[in-house]
Amino acid sequence: MAPAKNTLRARLRRSWRSRKALKGVTQWVIDWGVPLAAGAIAVYIYAARTTSPSHVYRAFTLIDAPDRFALWLPSIVGWLLVPAIIGGVAGHIIAQRISSVKAISTEKLFRQRTWGQRLKPPGLIPDLRTYFHGSYAQQNFVDAWVRIAHRNDWHRAQDHWEVFIRDMASTQQYAHLDRHECLRQARDTAHLTLVITAQTGMCIVCERRR
Template structure:
């Protein structure tokens, strides 16, 4: 037992985590997210940022109204003052945006269907066999 006059023998406090350690811990914590949240954090936000950047660049080069009209296909990108940016925005507007929205919507719908599915396919077939009976044999006698 230490005397009241002796200094305490407590260990020094741990050093704060470095940026690299905090980044590693954040990356490992992503595994606890559900599929959609994980996808959004790891890939979806980057896709949305790239699209937003392209839209902002095109809007600055060809005008905001023209960028919107090119993106949704009202105006031809060939008629714009900066055709490369307009063509890129047009392609993204016709290919990426519908695919992105469709993928997210399809995933959300399939999640809802899976949550409401009461029995597996095997259980369903077994229930039908129990109610109706086994299928007839294939051979004629």
């Protein structure tokens, strides 16, 4: 029951699924903000090929009216998309701050986050290969989850392990946690839940996907 080879595709998939431990605004920036920004940059570059970048900027920021077809698209993007995104994100952040003034979670009682904790990069969903030579509990989990529940199919076991933690981290009960605590609690919950069902030869993800 040797571990499967860790490929670049598997690492990228694990990183992408681990984003669910982030806060809602951060997830939105990754899921939608980055693609929208890339699209706006592409529109800007396309329009800049027909005129000067300063003209595109002035049309994009609605300083000047578009005087040619190539400037209409950045002008429309600047008129509709940018204010809506900025206003929506700012409104969400302000609303979250206001609602959290008198709604502190019990998980945050008496705790103090240092700057080191705030600046620490987000964690990743654990790679099951590291459990193969880990503690007794980790080896027992891998044996049940990979060998019994998934018939030694490492790829499917890792995939379903990531899916379970990803979806657990997306539930409301973890919404108030920071990115590290969210991932840790989702991982611990996955251990406790999956090892019991795996020992009987059942995978919850497999059952739900039938």
